[in-house]
Amino acid sequence: MKINILVDNDKCWNLNIVRRLIPYLKNNNISVDHIWILPNKLSNLKGTRISFWYLKTFGILVFLKLSIFYLLTLSYNLFNKINNFKDLALRHDIKYDYIDSINNKYLIKDINRNKTKISLLITNHILKKKLINIKNHLFINKHSSLLPSYKGLMPYIWTKIDNKVNGITFHLVNKKIDNGKIIYQKKIEIKFNSMVEFYLYIYDRFPVCFLKALKNLKQKKFIKSKNKKSYYSIPTRRDYSNFLKKKGKVILFSNFFKIYKLIQV
Numbered sequence: 001m002k003i004n005i006l007v008d009n010d011k012c013w014n015l016n017i018v019r020r021l022i023p024y025l026k027n028n029n030i031s032v033d034h035i036w037i038l039p040n041k042l043s044n045l046k047g048t049r050i051s052f053w054y055l056k057t058f059g060i061l062v063f064l065k066l067s068i069f070y071l072l073t074l075s076y077n078l079f080n081k082i083n084n085f086k087d088l089a090l091r092h093d094i095k096y097d098y099i100d101s102i103n104n105k106y107l108i109k110d111i112n113r114n115k116t117k118i119s120l121l122i123t124n125h126i127l128k129k130k131l132i133n134i135k136n137h138l139f140i141n142k143h144s145s146l147l148p149s150y151k152g153l154m155p156y157i158w159t160k161i162d163n164k165v166n167g168i169t170f171h172l173v174n175k176k177i178d179n180g181k182i183i184y185q186k187k188i189e190i191k192f193n194s195m196v197e198f199y200l201y202i203y204d205r206f207p208v209c210f211l212k213a214l215k216n217l218k219q220k221k222f223i224k225s226k227n228k229k230s231y232y233s234i235p236t237r238r239d240y241s242n243f244l245k246k247k248g249k250v251i252l253f254s255n256f257f258k259i260y261k262l263i264q265v
Contacts, residue, residue: 001030002115005035011073013073013199015084019088022094032092034097034116036097036099043124069251072259111134142169142206144169147171148178149228157195166192167185167188169182170185172217177231183221184213184216195250195251200262
């Protein structure tokens with residue numbers, strides 16, 4: 001089996017997720033045919049506006065901690081000689097392209113004519129109808145909640161505010177956000193001390209969960225979730241205040257000692 005990966009150009013989390021995923025899939029007779037790298041995006045924010053949003057919403061102390069975490073991860077990337085997706089693709093002899101938009105004509109043409117039938121999404125870009133409607137091609141998305149609950153951005157913040165359990169879901173993509181058929185779902189009843197700790201846990205298990213999702217898809221084993229539907233957009237400063245009142249944390253200094261979960265092979 002071959003798959004494509006569409007990923008936002010984040011050199012901290014996303015680069016290391018894909019770096020760990022490629023050899024794991026290869027060991028299970030699944031190869032990555034093409035990596036499509038998109039600009040970083042958070043809701044409707046791009047570029048430096050994303051950093052400004054983190055600073056404005058979470059405050060300077062959290063912003064500095066996140067920056068240190070980011071720089072420590074990039075230092076590892078430098079040591080490992082994989083500083084970007086180009087380095088990663090060349091190391092594994094995988095085709096790659098940096099594109100400006102999910103509507104890129106070359107992307108649409110390539111998926112239309114290629115025999116690869118599945119694309120994994122690790123992106124905040126919303127797929128357009130032209131891609132979703134391509135015959136005999138499926139797009140798989142990962143969401144860090146028990147869908148259909150807590151659709152949208154940063155579900156950990158909302159589950160903490162509502163005192164609800166966390167989870168991970170892989171689903172097929174359709175025209176509605178986080179709404180397609182579920183092919184893998186797991187409840188996570190661990191009490192996490194921070195949002196970063198939660199995502200370290202999620203991405204440490206990403207390859208294993210994705211492989212299970214592919215196996216379920218092959219067997220046409222779809223999951224009917226009984227969770228209540230809900231959707232939340234990008235948090236505001238007021239939402240963050242509510243998160244803090246519920247003793248929520250974005251990042252702790254102790255999380256720096258768990259970066260190995262992200263950077264390990």
